[in-house]
Amino acid sequence: MSDNACDCEVLFAVAAACVCVCVCVASPAPTISFRKRAGSLPVGRHRLQHEGTELLIVNVQPSDEGDYECEASNVAGRAQEIIQIDVQGIHTTL
Numbered sequence: 001m002s003d004n005a006c007d008c009e010v011l012f013a014v015a016a017a018c019v020c021v022c023v024c025v026a027s028p029a030p031t032i033s034f035r036k037r038a039g040s041l042p043v044g045r046h047r048l049q050h051e052g053t054e055l056l057i058v059n060v061q062p063s064d065e066g067d068y069e070c071e072a073s074n075v076a077g078r079a080q081e082i083i084q085i086d087v088q089g090i091h092t093t094l
Helices: none
Strands: 007-013 018-021 031-036 046-049 054-057 066-074 077-088
Touching: 018 077
Parallel strands: 007 077
Antiparallel strands: 018 054, 031 066, 046 054, 066 077
């Protein structure tokens, strides 16, 4: 990660799994966190992997669309990366 935000767009099909990776090389080792900018992470369908550097979302749904933020921070400062998730597939309304 750099000191500036980096925008990425990722396309996923409905019911697929999504992995967002946050890579940051710093000393001391940073604390990594993920959040969804407009809402919360999918309840019961997300987990952090690989020492918190990967956000896994299973059974991707249309409601998962949006901007996700990865932040790495330590005593030297912080860096952010924005990942835009776009869900492709059949959107049905009951």
